[in-house]
Amino acid sequence: MTTGMDKQSGAPPGDKALLPSGLRDQLAPFAEFEAETVSKLMAAFARFGYDRVTPPLMEFEETLLSGTGKQNSPKMFRVMDPDTQRVLGLRSDMTVQIARMAATRMQDIARPLRLSYAGNVVRVRGSQVRPTRQFIQAGVEIIGCDSLAAELEVICLAVEALVDAGVVDLTLDLTVAPLAGMVADSLGLDAAQREIAKKALDAKDVGALDVFGGTAKEILTAILLATGIAGAAMEKLEMLSLSGAAGQLVARLGMMVDALSTCLPKVKVTIDPGESHGFEYKSGIGFAVFAPGVRGELGRGGRYMARGNDGGEEPAAGFSIYLDSIIRALPIPSMPMKIFLPFDVSHQMSEKLRKKGYRTVQALTEVVDCRHEAQRLHCSHWFNSDKVEPV
C-alpha cells in the first residue's frame, strides 16, 4: 500500500498525465475560485431579474448551427447519436441554445424575456492567442425588446457583474458592426470594394483606403479615425452627418455614449465604429470589455436578431464572458484557511468550528507532532488544546 508520505517522492506521472492540447485539470485553489467567480456573476445577473436556464451539453447539429450559430460550424465537435443515427454537436457557444429555448419552449412567456446561463463549452481548436479548448461561458440574453434601454441594461449589468467579481479598471469599447455595410450601400460599393474597405477598417489601415476616391474615401477614412475615447471620437463621427440607416445608428450610438456617462461615470468608454471583426452577427450596438494587462477581451455582447421558431426574428441583446479570461484579470487566489484537528478532538468541537466558518481537516490517526502534520497537509492553522493557532 502506498502511504501519503511515499507519494511525495513519487515517479514522474508520465504520459498518463498528458491531456489533449487546450484541455487541463484545475487544481486547488483555482477550481474553487473559478466556481466562486461564476457564482458571483450569476448572482449579479439574478439581481437584475434574469432567470437562470441550463441547456444540455449536446444537441442536434443542425439546431446548434441555425441562425447566429452558422459561424460555429468549423469550431464544433461532433458525435454520432447511436440512438437516432443523427449527428450531435457539442456546444461551442451557449447563446445559440438560449435563443432556441426562447423561440420554442418559452415562446409564449411574456417579453422581454430575461435569461442567464453558465456552463462549459468546447471547441475543436483554440485560437493562436488563446489555445484553450474548454472553458466556462457565462452570460445573459434579453429577448423581445429593441429599445436602447435593453442594450444599456445589458452593459450596466455586465460592468456591475465584472466589478463584483473583482475586475478593476474596466474599459468598455462600443462598436456598430453594421455601420460599414450601411455606408458601403449608400456609396454603392461593389463586392470587391467592400472587401477592401472591410480589410482596411479591420486593420485600421488608413493608407489602404487610398484606392477609393472622393466621398467614399472621405467617409470611410473619417469612420476609421473616429476611434478612441468616446467623447472626442463621437464628435468626429457626428460631423459626418450620415443619413438614412447609418445616420440612425450613429445617433443611437451617441445616445448610448450619453447614457453611459450618466450611468457608469467611472468606466472608461471608447468607441470603434469601423470595427466589425468578431461582431459579424451584431445588428446594432456591440460592446467588448477590456482590462489592462489582460490578453484579449474579457467579454463581449450587443444587439442581435434571435431566430424565432417560425423562421421569423426577434430583437435581442446579450452579453457573454469566458471565465478563463476573467480569472486572468483577477489577483491569484490564495489557499483557504484550514484548521488541522488532532485525532482526539471531539465531533461536537469540530462541528462548532465548522459552524463558525472554519474549514477543518480531521486527523484520521494519532500523530506525535500535530503542528508538523498540519504543515504537511497544507493547513494554515491547527487546533492546540482548545485554541486555533497558526502553524
Added chain:
Amino acid sequence: MKPTEKLILALPKGRILDEVLPLVNKAGIEPEADFFDPKSRKLQFATNIGGLDIIRVRAFDVATFVAFGAAHLGVVGNDVLMEYNYSDIYSPVDLQVGKCRLSLAVPKEIAGEQDPSSWSHVRVATKYPNLTRKYYAERGVQAEVIKLNGAMELAPSLGLCRRIVDLVSTGSTLKANGLKEVEILTEISSKLIVNRPAFKTQPEEISGWIDRFKHAVPSQ
C-alpha cells in the same frame, strides 16, 4: 500575463532595421547607446521616452510578441502578418520601407514552360507555408509545402524541389542561383502594428504613437 507600465515597441533584427530606424527617430524615439553596440547582450533597451522601451527580435517574432500583448507596438512586414494571420493585431500605418515582393521562382531552364493557371498541384520550398498554401488554395491549386528557414535558392539546384516561394527585392540572388521569378504572390512593405487590447485600453497613448509614425512616413 503581468500588466506592464511601460509600452514596448518590437523592432525586427537585420536588414529592415536600418530602414526603420530613421522613421523611429523621426517619430521622436532615440534608443539608448547599447542598442547600437553589437557586443551588448541586452535584449530590451531604454529610450529617451521614459514610458517606452524597445525590444529587438526576429521579424517573425515581432508579430507574435504583439499578438500576445507582450509588446504593444511593432514593425513587421505584411509577409509575416499574412503568414500568421493573427486576429488581435491592427496594422494602421504602412511605413513604406522594407519593400520587396513574395514570388514564385523556378530554374530558368523551365521558366518558359510554366503556366501557373493550369496547375492542380504545386510543390514548393518556402519560409511561408501558410501564406503559400492559402494563396494557391484560393486559385484551386493544392500546394505541397516544404518548410525551410533560409537559403531557399539552394533547393532547386540540389533537387530538393523545383520551385520556391521567397522574398525578392532586386532579383540578383535568384539570378545568381539560376532561378527566374514567374509569379508574384504579394507585394510587401513594413507596417506599424498595434496590439488590439492595448489600443482599446490605452487609446490616447497608442493613438499618439500611431500619429507620430504616420507623420514620420514621407508622403508620396
